Amino acid sequence: MKLYIDTSKNEHFSLSLIKNDKEIDSIEVESKYRQCEKLLPEIDKILKKNNLDIKDIKEVEVNDEGEGFSALRIGVVIANALSYALGVPCKAKSGEEIKLENYSFVKPKYKAEPNIG
Template sequence: MKILAFDTSSIVASVAVMDDDKLIGEYTINHKRTHSQKLMPMIEEVLESCELTMKDIDVVAVAEGPGSFTGIRIGVATAKGLSHAMNIPVIGISTLDALAFNVAFSHGLICPILDARRNQVYTAVYKWDNGNLSMIEEHMAVSIEELVDKLMQRPEKVIFLGDGVATNKIYLIEKLKDRVLFAPNSMKMPKAASIAELALQKAKEGNLKNCYELLPTYLRKSEAERQYEEKIKRCDKDGACEG
C-alpha cells in the first residue's frame, strides 16, 4: 500500500511517500509560508524522484489541523482534489498527533505546542505506553499558563516540540524547571513521514474516507469569523445594520 502524505498546517511544508513499512521519500521545507505555490511542485518532485506517479498511490493522507487556517485549507483542499481525481481514499491526521509521533517510544510526557496567536497555543499531551501513543489531554486551544497548570499536576518530565516552543521556552523552563526537555531540531517540526505512518495504521484498520468526508480541524474560529460574530452582536445591540 503506497501512501502519499503531506502537511501544510504550519510554516513547514512536508511531503512523503510510504510503501507499507518503507519510507520511500520525504521532502521538507521550513522557509516561508507559500504552500499554495510549493505544495504541488513538491508532490510532483517526490513522486518523480521515487519513480512513481499518482496512479501508483493507493491512499492520500493529510494533516487536517489544528494550525494555520490558510495552510490547513490548502492541504485539505489538495488532498480532496487528488482523492477525487484519482478515485482513491483519503485520511486526515491531526497535526498534534503527528508531531507527538515524531518522538517515538520516549519516556515521560510529549507536549506539541503550535502558535495559535491571541496568546494561545494548540496543544495536547501524550505518553507512550507499551508501544502505543496514548493521549493524556485532548486537543485544545489554551493559554500557555493553562497548559503549564495541567502539566504541573503530573510528575513526569515533558518533551516539548512544535513552532510554539520558541516564544514560550523561557516560561516553560521557569515553571517546570528540570522537568523540561526540548526535541532536537530534526524532530520538533511537522514531518510528512509521521502523517504517512499514522495514516498507514488507520488504513490497515479500514478507517478510510472519501473526498467528501474529509474535514479540517481548527479547534477554534478564525479571526474573520470572530470579527463577523462581533459585528452581528453589535448590530443586534444597536439595531439593524446595513451592508
C-alpha cells in the same frame, strides 16, 4: 503507495511517500505562507525523484489539525482533490473522515476561529 501531506504549520510543509507502512521518502519545504504555490510542484518532484507517477498513489493521508488556518485548508483541499481525481481513499491523520456515497473526504479541524481583519 500512500502520499502523506502535512501543512499544519505556517512556516513549512512536509510530504512523505509510504509503502507497506514504511516511509520510503520524505521532504520538508520552507513555505512561509506560500503553500498554495509550492505544494503541487513538490508533490510532483517527490514522485519523480522516486520514479513514480501520480497514478501510483493508492491512498492520500493528510494532517487535519494544526495552527495555520490557510495552510491547513490548502493541504486538506489538495488531499481531497487528489483523492477524488485519482479515485483513491483520503484519510485524516486523526482518523476522522466524512463518507458520502462511495467517496470519503477530510474536514479540517482548526485550533481557533479564523482571524480575518
